[in-house]
Amino acid sequence: ADDGVLDFTSDPPDRFQRVGGPQRDLDRRQAAAREAGLRFLKFFPAEQSGGIASLKAFASPLADVKFCPTGGISAKNAADYLSLPNVVCVGGSWVAPDDLVKAGKWDEIEALARAASKLAK
Secondary structure (H helix, E strand, O other): OOOOEEOOOOOOOOOOOOEEOHHHHHHHHHHHHHHOOOOEEEEOOOHHHOHHHHHHHHOOOOOOOEEEEOOOOOOOOHHHHHOOOOEOOOOOHHHOOHHHHHOOOHHHHHHHHHHHHOOOO
């Protein structure tokens, strides 16, 4: 809807009532995925959607769901995300930045990938 309020419909029709705002939309979509039996979800855009604080908030109501946050993840914050019990992996373009790919700097990309692979979970 144009008013920023999303209307979810399902069977039964009232399973999801009108929910305001994009964050509530995200919460409802994650809950719906969980109800559908999905236990591993991509969390995108992570940083713009509350980042670590949101994932901590999801930990209790979505205790059996694990996440792969992407969007705003970098070498500087990846370890913080990986320290969360409900995060199984992270994704980020810092491992192969466009400028290094375009310049064919494969050794530098390899070094970034090696450093990323050493981030502990």
